[in-house]
Amino acid sequence: MKVRVDRDCCEGHGRCYAIAPALFEPDEIGESREIGDGAVPSDQENRARLAVANCPEQAITIEES
Secondary structure, three states, X not given: OEXXXXXXXXXXOOHXXXXXXXXXXXXXXXXXXXXXXXXXXXXXXXHHHHHHHHOOOOOEEEEOO
C-alpha cells in the first residue's frame, strides 16, 4: 500500500500529518506531502485510511499493491 497526496488539491489543513505523522509531513508552506515514496508499513494502514477519510479536499489516495 502507498499513499499519494495531490498537491494541487491540498490546502494545508494538516489533518493527515496530525493523524499519521509517520506517513505525511508539511512542506515549507504547510501543505501535505507523503514521506519518502509513500509506502505504508502494515502497522500504519489504519492511520492511512483514517487520513484519507479526514481530508476535506479528498487530496489523499491509497494505491493498493
